Amino acid sequence: xxxxxxxxxxxxxxxxxxxxxxxxxxxxxxxxxxxxxxxxxxxxxxxxxxxxxxxxxxxxxxxxxxxxxxxxxxxxxxxxxxxxxxxxxxxxxxxxxxxxxxxxxxxxxxxxxxxxxxxxxxxxxxxxxxxxxxxxxxxxxxxxxxxxxxxxxxxxxxxxxxxxxxxxxxxxxxxxxxxxxxxxxxxxxxxx
Amino acid sequence: xxxxxxxxxxxxxxxxxxxxxxxxxxxxxxxxxxxxxxxxxxxxxxxxxxxxxxxxxxxxxxxxxxxxxxxxxxxxxxxxxxxxxxxxxxxxxxxxxxxxxxxxxxxxxxxxxxxxxxxxxxxxxxxxxxxxxxxxxxxxxxxxxxxxxxxxxxxxxxxxxxxxxxxxxxxxxxxxxxxxxxxxxxxxxx
Numbered sequence: 001x002x003x004x005x006x007x008x009x010x011x012x013x014x015x016x017x018x019x020x021x022x023x024x025x026x027x028x029x030x031x032x033x034x035x036x037x038x039x040x041x042x043x044x045x046x047x048x049x050x051x052x053x054x055x056x057x058x059x060x061x062x063x064x065x066x067x068x069x070x071x072x073x074x075x076x077x078x079x080x081x082x083x084x085x086x087x088x089x090x091x092x093x094x095x096x097x098x099x100x101x102x103x104x105x106x107x108x109x110x111x112x113x114x115x116x117x118x119x120x121x122x123x124x125x126x127x128x129x130x131x132x133x134x135x136x137x138x139x140x141x142x143x144x145x146x147x148x149x150x151x152x153x154x155x156x157x158x159x160x161x162x163x164x165x166x167x168x169x170x171x172x173x174x175x176x177x178x179x180x181x182x183x184x185x186x187x188x189x190x191x192x
Numbered sequence: 193x194x195x196x197x198x199x200x201x202x203x204x205x206x207x208x209x210x211x212x213x214x215x216x217x218x219x220x221x222x223x224x225x226x227x228x229x230x231x232x233x234x235x236x237x238x239x240x241x242x243x244x245x246x247x248x249x250x251x252x253x254x255x256x257x258x259x260x261x262x263x264x265x266x267x268x269x270x271x272x273x274x275x276x277x278x279x280x281x282x283x284x285x286x287x288x289x290x291x292x293x294x295x296x297x298x299x300x301x302x303x304x305x306x307x308x309x310x311x312x313x314x315x316x317x318x319x320x321x322x323x324x325x326x327x328x329x330x331x332x333x334x335x336x337x338x339x340x341x342x343x344x345x346x347x348x349x350x351x352x353x354x355x356x357x358x359x360x361x362x363x364x365x366x367x368x369x370x371x372x373x374x375x376x377x378x379x380x381x382x
Contacts, residue, residue: 011258011267011277016284024250024292025299031246032303035239039309042238045228052225056367057217059242060359063249064213067355068206071257075351078261093195097202105210112218168250171355175246 020168027172034059034179041183044192050122050129051186054113058136058182061105063171065098066144070170073152095145099138106137132189136182144174205349209356216360223367230374234312236304237374240321243296244370248362251292252332255285256340256354263344270341282337286329293325294318316377323373324366331365332358 010016038045038055045052072094110133114126151169186192224241231237258281262268268278297318304311311317336357343353 008276008280011262011280013280013284013287016281017287020251020254020284020288021291024247024288025295027250028243028247028292028296029299031243032239032299034242034246035300036303036307038242039236039238042228042231045225049225049228052228053218053221055224056220056245056363057214060217060245060249060363061210061213063246064210064355064359067249067253067358068351071260071351071354074257075261075264078265089195090198093198094202097199097206100199100203101206101210104207105214108211108214109218112214116218116222168254171249171253172246175242175249179242 023168027168031172031175034176037179037183041187044183044187044190047192048122048124048186048190049120050113050117050124051132053116054109054129054133055179055182057109058133058140059175059178060171061102061109061137062140062144062174062178065102065141066148066170066174068101069094069098069145070148070152073148074155077152077156098145099141102137102141103134106133106141109133109137128189132182132186136178136185139181140174140178143177144170147173206356209353209360213356213360213363216364220363220367223371227367227371227374230378233378234316234320234374235310236300236312236317237320239300239304240296240317241367241370243300244293244321244324245362245366247289247292247296248328248332248366249358251285251289251329252336252358252362253355255281255333256336256350256358259337259340260350260354263340263350270344272337272341282333285333289329289332290322290325293321297321313381316381319377319381320370320373323376324369327369327372328362328365331369332361335361335365 107130110126110129113133114124114129117124117129147170227237227241259268262277263270268275297320298314301311301314301317339357340350340353344350
């Protein structure tokens with residue numbers, strides 16, 4: 001008997017490309033919003049170069065946290081060990097760990113950026129950087145958690161392979177939110 | 193496993209690699225700062241930065257997720273060998289990664305025109321994306337597979353490794369190759 005496991009099934013090149021490419025185009029169009037936001041903030045980034053140094057981490061770390069969560073969820077779907085029941089304790093442990101990781105990493109980002117600023121000669125204080133990093137970072141982390149669940153659950157219910165959709169959707173939405181929040185919080189804190 | 197032990201095991205396993213991702217992100221940020229200086233030469237470059245970085249995550253995050261599931265399910269071995277599934281997945285991510293790079297150049301150019309902003313020539317934007325896209329794809333695929341296979345064989349759960357590996361490699365090499373492509377196109381185009 002031939003089961004889907006025996007044939008190449010979802011591991012066929014053309015099938016992967018056909019499933020993913022349209023999604024990639026849509027996602028790029030969405031993230032274009034983040035790009036335009038970045039371009040509009042060029043003057044502020046020119047004035048405070050340290051903000052530019054923080055941009056890739058700020059934008060990607062939310063995606064990282066979301067990806068850790070959705071990757072754990074989608075593997076458990078594959079193995080059939082979860083059904084997204086809110087009483088499932090493993091889900092809450094995952095969330096708590098992701099939030100704790102976010103608090104640690106965004107504190108470290110502020111300290112790292114401050115250290116670079118000392119070398120490069122920046123006038124941003126550590127407390128300013130901590131406020132910018134933690135306010136935007138923790139907001140992004142919460143958004144990452146919510147979207148990881150929503151996207152994994154939706155692809156599970158729609159019967160789409162979560163590996164092909166969940167991680168891209170989570171990282172992109174979080175990317176855009178990360179950029180908008182980071183630029184917005186920075187502008188508010190620095191009065192730009 | 194108790195709640196507290198489970199929590200700390202996820203935290204402890206993810207933290208080191210997230211700190212590595214942080215280091216990579218800060219390095220990429222320094223490269224981005226120097227890219228900002230070339231904005232005058234190629235208007236619209238900054239628009240492409242987040243889209244290009246996000247795409248690295250999309251294509252290779254999906255590849256990584258697929259490899260992780262394949263490893264968990266025993267469908268692929270953790271080795272660089274001719275395995276049909278592995279080859280298909282790698283070829284597909286190559287096509288996706290390079291194809292979408294070209295699309296990014298085009299939609300950025302269209303968006304800038306539509307918004308009435310200043311934009312570099314279409315072939316300049318597409319050329320920069322194509323060069324950066326091809327170079328990043330090669331490094332990303334080899335680096336991702338090497339790190340995930342090694343991590344898996346040493347007993348790390350690939351789930352916790354992939355996101356951060358992809359974004360770290362993507363940030364560092366994405367920004368470096370984009371800067372390289374900007375400089376190269378700046379030299380070639382009179």
